[in-house]
Amino acid sequence: MKIRVLCMFGGNSVEHEISILTALSAMEHLSAERYEAIPCYVSKQGELYHGPMLKKLSAYRNLDDLCRRLKPVHVERRYGQPMLVSNGSWHRFAIPFDVVLPLFHGVNGEDGSAAGFCRMLQLPFCESDVLCSAIGQDKGVQKRLLQQAGFPIVPYAELREGETQAQWEEKLADLRYPLIIKPAMLGSSIGIEKVTDADAGMAAIRRAFAYGDHVLAETCIEDLRELNCALLHTPYGYQSSAVEEVTHQGDLLDYDEKYRGSSKNAAVKKRKWLKEGELVVMVQRMTLALASLFELRGVARIDYLYDTATKQLYVNEINTIPGSLSSYLWEWEGVDLTQLLDLIIQDGIQAYRDRGKRISSYSTNLLQEVDLTGGKKR
Known part of the structure; x- marks a missing residue:
């Protein structure tokens, strides 16, 4: 039987459109033999929608029109089974699913909101947990923790x-x-x-x-090189990816250069793989240390700054749900997006099983012992 994956994306975030691109790529590359992709689009107003057209890029040209053509839905559990359920009384449906794949970027999703939503409803989900995701989004808190842990930051x-x-x-x-x-x-x-x-x-x-x-x-580091390295949580420990050197035309790689002009990440065309052995090893070792420190799950990406004048490597930031799931960094290692998604989903399912072994509530009801007059029974 196929594993039914609820792909949640969009959200009330300035990175809304980037989330859509990541989700479209993920749904396209999920193994059709192993998985069934169930799209769940979250509008900029925070409303949930479902419909087959959500798998097509052309449907997103007009987001307001798209929402009018979709079915509003909500998520609930029925007798222990997670379900995507239509709202209202007309054309009712309930779609069972097995695991949530959050594909949000930015606030109101990647910042721990999606993980918290899944935790509250006891839904299996992929990627990092609530605290780790929140730290990954809040760069101020993140820098304080990095500094306290002794990692180099600017x-x-x-x-x-x-x-x-x-x-x-x-x-x-x-x-x-x-x-x-x-x-x-x-x-x-x-x-x-x-x-x-x-x-x-x-x-x-x-x-x-x-x-x-x-x-x-x-x-600002004047003689700067920007480096990226992804990591993956596996049953055998963390694995680090190839290291990319980011290239851009201006002083900064901005939003327009990253994404505009193509339905896919425009920066992908300019990938430059770092081949300096000593620096690659330094980046990969630091990536694995950061993964353990923050208890990252699934796939994540660490961004670095390298000062060529002083030869100092700095941690820039942690991305708990990176754009395109950093699939391009794994392709260099021989892992395509289909394989990467399989590893992410299996890691999420295992994390849910592990949480199920912990005590989170008691079967007894303390309220049965409470006197209606306001005092506890003696």
Whole structure:
């Protein structure tokens, strides 16, 4: 019997469209012999929809029109079986599924929300758990933990909305320009700016607050190389992927260069694999250490900054549900997306089985011992 995979994607996030691209690729590459892909699209308003057209890229040209043509649904458990159930009384259906594959990017999904939703309903799910996902999304908390654990990170400051400009300037005093300013809760290169002086910095900080209530400022490395390495949790321990050196035209790889102009990741065409043995080993070892520290599950990606002048490697950030599931990093290792998805799903199912062995509640009902007058029975 095929394993029925509920592919959840979209969501109320500025990375909504990137999530759709990841989901379309995943559903296309799931093994038809082993799995049945059941799409569950979450609109920008947080509503759940289902329909066969969700597997076609052309259906997403007009998102409002798409939602009008889809069936609103919700998730529930019936006698222990997870189900995707239609809303309303007309054309009712209930589709059973076995495991959830969250394919969200950014807040309200990748940030631990999807994992928490699955936990609350006791649904088997893939990828990292609630705490790890939340840390992966919140770059401020993430940097504090990395610093405490002794991992190298670039000098940074965390700025909060509601603080005065004088407070921001005080926090930035120990950093040197140019700086990188970015929202602390985003990915996909959204909202990131490079600034060269204090006036530009203050303006960039104010713009970044449009995306959230805290912002990061980081010292910019001038002689910079950006490196990526993915990891995979397996029954035999963590495995690291090939190491990619990111290439881009401007100072930063921004959202437009990453994604615009193609239905697929435009940056894929510019992949450059790192072949410097000593540096590759350094990146891969650090990736495995970070995986253990944060207890990552499924597939994740670690982004690094390498200062060519000082030969110092810095951890930049952790992505718990990376774009395209970082399939391109595994292809270099001979693992295609179909195989990668199989490993991710099997890891999620095993994680659910492991959680089932733990005590999470008691079979007794304490309320049976409570006196209706307000006191406990004696």
